[in-house]
Amino acid sequence: MSEPVIELQGLQHRYDTDLVLRDVDLSIGEGEIFGFLGHNGAGKTTAMNILTTLLEPTGGTATICGYDVVTDRREVTRLIGYLPADVRMYGHMSAAENLEFLAKLSGVPDARAAARETLEYLGCADLAKRRVGTFSTGMRQRIGIAQAIVHRPHVLFLDEPTSGLDPMGVRQLRETVLQLNRDLGMTVFMNTHQLNEVSKVCTTIGVLNHGELIYNDSIEATMRRFPDEASLEDIYVRVGDLAS
Amino acid sequence: MIGTIASQQSLLLRRQHVALVGLITMLAVTAIAGVLGWSSHHTIVRVFDQAVRLQAAAGQPAPPNPFLLKPNLSLLSNMVVYIPLIGALLALVVGHLSMVDDQSKGMGRLLFTRQVTRTQYALGKVLAATRFLALTLVGCGVVSIVALLAVNRTLGSSDLGRLTGFYVLSWAYLAVFVLVGILTALLTRRRSLALLSAIGVWLVITFVVPQFTSGLRPTQSLNPLTEPAGTSQAFFRVTQHAQPLSIVEQYKTAAGNILGTSPTSPTTETVLTIVPTLIAGFGLLVLVLWRIQRHDYARSASDE
Amino acid sequence: MSESTNRILQVARHEYRAAVRSRALIILLAILVVATGFSVFIGATDYAAQLAEYDAYRAAAQAQGLTRIAPSPLAVLSLLRGAFEYLEIIGAIIAITLGYLSVSRERVSRTLPLLRSRPLTGTELAAGTFLGALAIFTTLIAATAVVGIVALGTIGNDWINPAQVLRLTLACVAALLYLSAFYCLGAIATAKAKMPANGLVIALGIWLLVVLVLPQIGDTLDADNQLPGGLFQALGLNHDGEVAVLTHFTGYEQVRTGIEEASLAKHFERFAFAMSDVKERYRPYGLPWLLNETRHDIGWLFAYTAVLFLGLRRTLTRQQPIPTGGNS
Numbered sequence: 067m068s069e070p071v072i073e074l075q076g077l078q079h080r081y082d083t084d085l086v087l088r089d090v091d092l093s094i095g096e097g098e099i100f101g102f103l104g105h106n107g108a109g110k111t112t113a114m115n116i117l118t119t120l121l122e123p124t125g126g127t128a129t130i131c132g133y134d135v136v137t138d139r140r141e142v143t144r145l146i147g148y149l150p151a152d153v154r155m156y157g158h159m160s161a162a163e164n165l166e167f168l169a170k171l172s173g174v175p176d177a178r179a180a181a182r183e184t185l186e187y188l189g190c191a192d193l194a195k196r197r198v199g200t201f202s203t204g205m206r207q208r209i210g211i212a213q214a215i216v217h218r219p220h221v222l223f224l225d226e227p228t229s230g231l232d233p234m235g236v237r238q239l240r241e242t243v244l245q246l247n248r249d250l251g252m253t254v255f256m257n258t259h260q261l262n263e264v265s266k267v268c269t270t271i272g273v274l275n276h277g278e279l280i281y282n283d284s285i286e287a288t289m290r291r292f293p294d295e296a297s298l299e300d301i302y303v304r305v306g307d308l309a310s
Numbered sequence: 311m312i313g314t315i316a317s318q319q320s321l322l323l324r325r326q327h328v329a330l331v332g333l334i335t336m337l338a339v340t341a342i343a344g345v346l347g348w349s350s351h352h353t354i355v356r357v358f359d360q361a362v363r364l365q366a367a368a369g370q371p372a373p374p375n376p377f378l379l380k381p382n383l384s385l386l387s388n389m390v391v392y393i394p395l396i397g398a399l400l401a402l403v404v405g406h407l408s409m410v411d412d413q414s415k416g417m418g419r420l421l422f423t424r425q426v427t428r429t430q431y432a433l434g435k436v437l438a439a440t441r442f443l444a445l446t447l448v449g450c451g452v453v454s455i456v457a458l459l460a461v462n463r464t465l466g467s468s469d470l471g472r473l474t475g476f477y478v479l480s481w482a483y484l485a486v487f488v489l490v491g492i493l494t495a496l497l498t499r500r501r502s503l504a505l506l507s508a509i510g511v512w513l514v515i516t517f518v519v520p521q522f523t524s525g526l527r528p529t530q531s532l533n534p535l536t537e538p539a540g541t542s543q544a545f546f547r548v549t550q551h552a553q554p555l556s557i558v559e560q561y562k563t564a565a566g567n568i569l570g571t572s573p574t575s576p577t578t579e580t581v582l583t584i585v586p587t588l589i590a591g592f593g594l595l596v597l598v599l600w601r602i603q604r605h606d607y608a609r610s611a612s613d614e
Numbered sequence: 615m616s617e618s619t620n621r622i623l624q625v626a627r628h629e630y631r632a633a634v635r636s637r638a639l640i641i642l643l644a645i646l647v648v649a650t651g652f653s654v655f656i657g658a659t660d661y662a663a664q665l666a667e668y669d670a671y672r673a674a675a676q677a678q679g680l681t682r683i684a685p686s687p688l689a690v691l692s693l694l695r696g697a698f699e700y701l702e703i704i705g706a707i708i709a710i711t712l713g714y715l716s717v718s719r720e721r722v723s724r725t726l727p728l729l730r731s732r733p734l735t736g737t738e739l740a741a742g743t744f745l746g747a748l749a750i751f752t753t754l755i756a757a758t759a760v761v762g763i764v765a766l767g768t769i770g771n772d773w774i775n776p777a778q779v780l781r782l783t784l785a786c787v788a789a790l791l792y793l794s795a796f797y798c799l800g801a802i803a804t805a806k807a808k809m810p811a812n813g814l815v816i817a818l819g820i821w822l823l824v825v826l827v828l829p830q831i832g833d834t835l836d837a838d839n840q841l842p843g844g845l846f847q848a849l850g851l852n853h854d855g856e857v858a859v860l861t862h863f864t865g866y867e868q869v870r871t872g873i874e875e876a877s878l879a880k881h882f883e884r885f886a887f888a889m890s891d892v893k894e895r896y897r898p899y900g901l902p903w904l905l906n907e908t909r910h911d912i913g914w915l916f917a918y919t920a921v922l923f924l925g926l927r928r929t930l931t932r933q934q935p936i937p938t939g940g941n942s
Binding site: 335339342346349350353354356357358360361364365388391392395396399403410500501502503505506507509510513514517518521522525527528529 | 637638641642645648649652653656695696699700702703704707711714715718810811814815818819822826827829830831834835845846849850851855858859862863866883
C-alpha cells in the first residue's frame, strides 16, 4: 500500500457513558477513495468529525499526512476539505461570495479567483451570482463540493454526499469525485449508505458496526474474498452476520 | 482572519436587512426624542407665556424663566431612556443573530475545518456587531445635532463634546448587550431559548435590579426625570450599596452627568459610574471566548 | 359534549401540557415570580410600618379624647401596583413567548399537516390553542394574586375584604385579556414569518412600541413633566393656576391622550390601577362608579383581544403547510 495519508490508531470516542468508537485502527493510502460503511448510529460521522478536527477523541490518535488532528490542527485544516451531510451556507449570499469567504478562511491568497476557478472547474459557473438560499438540493450539493475543494486540499471528506439527490445528481457527484481523484490526486474519505455508489467509486472500504471496525479491505480483494455474493450489498450483509 | 469574519458578518447583517431595520429604528427613535424635546421646549414657552399673563393679571411678579432651569442638551433626555430600552434590545438581537445563524445552518462544520480559530471567530463576530452599533450611534449623533440646531439654534463645542461622550458611553453600554446575545446563543441549543434567555437577562438588568437597589417600580424606569423612590426604607439603605452593580442606573446617572441634564457631579464620579459597565463588558467577553472553545460545532443544520 | 368541543378541549390540553414543558417559558415565569414576589414583599413591609404609625396616631388621638380622627390614607390593594406593572411588561413577553412556542412547535416538528389531515378546522385549532393559553394565564395570574393577598395579610398585617377581592378579580380578568391579546400577537407573527424566530423578533418589536414607547411618549409629553420637580411648581403656580393654564392646552392634551390610548398596555394599566386603589382620586368611589369611569379601557381591552383572536383564527385557517424554515 502507498504511504498512509489517514491513519487511526486505537481511536476511541465516548459521549458520556456511551462508547461510540471502540479502538478503531485504520490506514488509508495516498490517492485512495475510501468508502466508510455502517448502519445508522455506527459512529461514522463521529469518526469523520474527529478527522476533520471538529471533535477531540477521548482516546487513541488520528493523523492526516502525519499531522495529529488534535495537536496539529492548523496543518490538518490546511490539508483537508470537508462536505458535511445536509450542507447549508449563507442563504443571503451568492455562491461566489460564500466560496470566496470560505477560501479566505482557508488562507487562499486570491480567494476571488479561486472561487471563480473552482466553480468553472465543476461546471457550475452559472450559479456564481445566484443566492444560495434559492438553490435546490442538487445545486447546494455542488456548491458544497466547491467549498470543500476551493483551497485544493490533499484529502477530501464527504459525509453522505448523495443523500437527497436524484439519480442524475448522484451520477454527477460520482463523476465529480472520480474527476477530483484523477485530476487533482485527492484522497477521498466518504461516509455513505449507497452501496451501489461505493462499488462504482471506491477503491477500498471499511465497515463500522457499533463503533467497531469489523472489515477493511480493497474492493477487488473484497470481491475475491466473497465470490459467492452477487453484489456489495450482499457482502455487506454477510460481513455484518460474520461480526455478530 | 478576524477581519475576514467581521467583514462577512457585516455583509450578512446588511443582507438580512437587520442593519437597515436597526439603523432606521434607532434614527427614528432619535428623531422622536428630538421631536419630544422640541415639544417640551414649545410647551414650556407656551406655559410660561400663560403663566406670565396669569400672574400679571393677579398683580404678581413674573415667574422665573424656566429655560434657565433647562440645560441645552435636555432636548435629548429621552435618549437616556431609549438607549437602555430600544438600543439594548437591538444590540441583543444583533449579538444573537451573529451566532445563531451559523449554528442553525451547521456552518461551524465548514468554518472550523479551516484555519480560523474559535477565538478569532468570536472576536470577528464581536467586532462586526460593535462596529455596526458604533455606526448606528454615529447616525443617531448626526440626527441629534440636527435636532439641537433646529431647536436651540446654536451648538457650542462643549455641547458637541458632551454629545460625543454620551454616544461613546452608549456604545460601551450596548456592547454589553451584544455580548449577552452572543453568550446566550453559545450557552443554549435552540434559537428561541437563546433569544428568550437574552431577553430575560435584559429584563432583569433593566427592570428588576433597579427595583432591588433603588425601589424603582418598572414603569418608573421609563421616565428620564423620575427620582428613585423608596430609599427611605431600611431595606433600601442596605441594598443601595449594591447600586454600582445596577448597570442601567449607572448608565443613566453617567449619561445625565455627561449631558448635563442631572445635577452636575465631579468628572471622577462620572468616570467611576462607567466602571461597572466596562467590567461587565470585559467579563462577558472573557466568558464568550471561554465558552466558544467548548461549543459543539460538529452539529448539523436544524430548522430551529 | 359535541365532537367539536371535544376536539377543542383536546387541543387546549395538548397546548397546556406542551407549554409547561418549555424551558424558555419556565425561565421567564421564574423571572416574573421572583420580581413580583419581591415587589409585593417590599410594598407589604413598607405598608406594615405605615399601618403601625397610623395605629399609633389613632391610639394617641383616642387617648387625648379627640373625636375627629383622620381616616387611614393607606390602601392595601395599591401595594399590588408593582405586580401589575410586572404583568404589564414581563407578563406580555411571556404571553408572546407562549404564542411563539405554540406555533413554532408545530412548525419545527412539522406536525401541522398531521393535525390538519384530521377532522379539525382552523377555528377549532385556534380556539383550542387559545383556551390552552388562557388556562396557563389563569394559573399564572391566580397564583400571583394569591401570593399577593397572602403577603399583604401576613407581612402587611391587613387582609383584604370581599369587596376588594371582587375588584382584584376584575383586575385579574383585565390581565387575562391583556395577556391573551399578546399571546395572539406572538402566534400570528410567528405563523406569518418565514423563520419562526423572526416572528418572535417582530412581535417583540410591537411589544416594545405598545408597552414601553407609546406610554413613555405620553408621559413625557405631560406638561408638568417638563422639568424635574414639575414645571408648574418651577413657575410658582398653584393648582388653580395650573388648571387655568391647562385650559389653553386642550388640543395638546388630546394628542397626548391619543398617543396613550393607542397603547393596549395603558388601558390595562388604567383599569387595573382603578380597581386596585393605586390612583388616589379613585379611592373614595364604589365599584359601579369605577366601572363606569373605566368602561373605555375595558372596552378597548376586549376589542384588541377579540380582533387579535380573529386574526389568529384567520391565520391558522388559511395557513397552508407552513414553511419549515430553510436556508435563509
